[in-house]
Amino acid sequence: MQTLKQLQNGELKGAISLKLSDNLSHFPVEIFELADTLEYLDLSFNNLNSLPPDFGRLQKLKIFFCSENQFTVLPEVLSDCPLLDIVGFKSNRIETVPSASINSNLRWLILTNNRITELPAETGNCSRMQKLMLAGNKLKELPASLTKCRNLELLRISANQLNEFPEWLLSLPKLSWLAFSGNPFSYKPTVQPFTPIDSRQLEISEMLGEGASGIISKATWRHAGKTSEVAVKIFKGAVTSDGLPEDEMNACITAGNHDGLVELIGQITNHPENKEGLVMKLIPESFYNLGLPPSFVSCTRDVFKPGMGLTPAHVLKIAGTIASVAEHLHNKGIMHSDLYAHNILVDDEANTLFSDFGAACFYDLSDIETAKKLELLEVRAYGCLLDDLISLCNEAEHPGIEKLTALRDLCMSDNALKRPLFSQISSQLSGVK
Template identity: 50%
Template sequence: MDTLAQLKAGQLAGIKRLDLCCGLTEFPREIFRLADSLEILNLTGNALSSLPDDLHRLSHLRVLFCSENAFTELPECLGRCAQLSMIAFKANRISHVPAAALPPQLRWLILTDNRISQLPSELGRRGLLQKLMLAGNQLAHLPESLANCKNLELIRIASNRLTQLPPWLLALPSLSWLAYAGNPVETAAELTVEAAVDDATPNIPWSELELGTVLGEGASGIIRKALWTPRALPVAVKLYKGTITSDGSPLHEMQACIAAGRHPNLIGVRGRVVGHPDDQAALVMDLVDLASYRNLASVPSLASCTRDVYEPDARFGAEVVLRVARGVASVAAHLHRHGITHGDLYGHNILWNAAGDCLLGDFGAASFHATADTVETRALQRIEVRAFGVLLGELLERVEAAGLDDRARERLEELRARCCQPEVLARPSFSEIETLLN
């Protein structure tokens, strides 16, 4: 992290990114000395409640992080920043979002974990908007003007007060990743699933687990290797955090993991932990051999926004691409039959090995829906089909030419196009996709 002392001493001239986390209560005016170069400004984790009216003097500023501060409204000065495209004000105390605070180039807006009950209709006039993160607020409705955001691909509205999903939302032509768990609109479906799975999920006493090394950590919790002592069985234990993440509630994620049941392309759940000394929620899961399995891709970058990042030299054999595509389609069809949308169907949430075996993980954005065949259910499922189409396209861009003839590629490209077409209900179901791939 860059230090305030370095900034004030003039030692940071020419830098493009500045990170300051040092208990700031006021915006350091020395930052304006960097106006000719600064593109990314990270002020997360301070005690700021305002920004200067002349922030637009930072004429190259594209990205601003102000999460975990003390703002009560989104500063209007942001709207005058001509190049600003990504804004993050997660975990503040924001209750007011003025229309004037929305910059013209807005592409990615993060307002997770605030106190917002209403959004301005002006938001729907930001045609470049691709990513909208609103989980953990007090929204009872969304502005209808968002129907105009034809480029909007990812929306997180979990843990709000929505009693219905508006029809225009389910008809957005580019929407691929939707999370809405923890709203009244989802509650009835969730309770139905919970009743079906609770009795079938074993309870595993905390005292029966010997924890080992940390295998990974994300926004929703920590995964540790463990030994289930009565069975002498190596397992993984995921300990959930209680805070709201950008996707929603970690406890909803845990419920979705349980409800998903068993499938060859899922990481199996062994049981729910009981008796944790701090009453922390946790699951015991199958242990994945991380020596042979690895993530298909990395999470989107600031530049890619909604697209995963692959290694520059990433190439996949034709049979591997087909096996991964079949596996993902199969497990997605399984989830939809159980009334679950994954909400985050991405390469970075897929583990794969050299043979093309794959496992879908991270249910942080999962939501429940009715299992009855309705227009709303079909739309929710077809939104996820577009995410599969994006993934299939990424794999086809990186498939090795050998083993995939022109006719096979043509048919796969046709499938990708069908999955990504703007008419949501005209997309195929995952059951149909699975049949076509087989």
């Protein structure tokens, strides 16, 4: 991160990237001195509430983040930057999105955790849009013009005030990752409380990781005269980019047992801060994340460590396990909504665990037509995973990989009705070697 003083002293001349978090209340005009080179600008975690009328002088700007500020209106001047590709105004106080603020060049727009009640129809003019993050607002409906966004792949509309599920979303040919829990229309099955585990029986030893919804730690569980090493997830309780933590917890409980899921042991009670939490089986240290989250360039697609490779047998084993888990979840009316390699844990033997239910959604299995469409939507996400696995395979002409390639093409068909269901995918993969 750079400093305002460096900028004012001219030390950043020629910079392509600028990140300033310095309790700013006004846009530093010195930024315009970088107009000939600046492509990435991050002014998050300040106290800004407006942008200058000549913001468009930043003609080369491609990525602009202005999250955790004080904006109440999405600035119209965003449309004056012709190359603007990614815009993030997460966690402001935005209530109004003027039609003029929608830059039609956008590929990725983040408006999570604001107070937006309505999106302008002009949002549908973003023909390049691949990723639209709207969770945690006050939207009562979506503009039907979004049907024109034929490249939209990831959409987050959780924790809004939508009274009806926008069925027309299911006609979008590339939509693969859709999260919609926490709305008035959302289906809420009865979730029975899971095995209670008193927090006083748990001794936290070290933090293993932190996600948007909570913190996972290693802990010692003392119960019935025994001692066990377990993993504990304590939910933060705030809305995330994917949805509400309570929906994640309920999905974890409802998912039940499967060899490809992390085993759930119990639900925490008597937490000293009254927080919700889950106790899970501790994943062996031999497991690692198969992929890394999408980059600015890849947008909706995962990236992988340089030089990473998989044998055909490992590719097929991972593909088979995830298909089986997805079939298991959809049989329970759960759409994972974040089917990605970065949410898959594997070891060197390709033993596979599917994790992170932060975006998971329940749907009504008795609504057969919609249930099928939602499953076929997630099948496209699975097709993207197959595409990634095939690209990592070190033996492309292997017979099993050739069959997997044909399956990938079916799963990624723009015509959802041509895609197989997860039960059919599992059946096809069961005999492939």
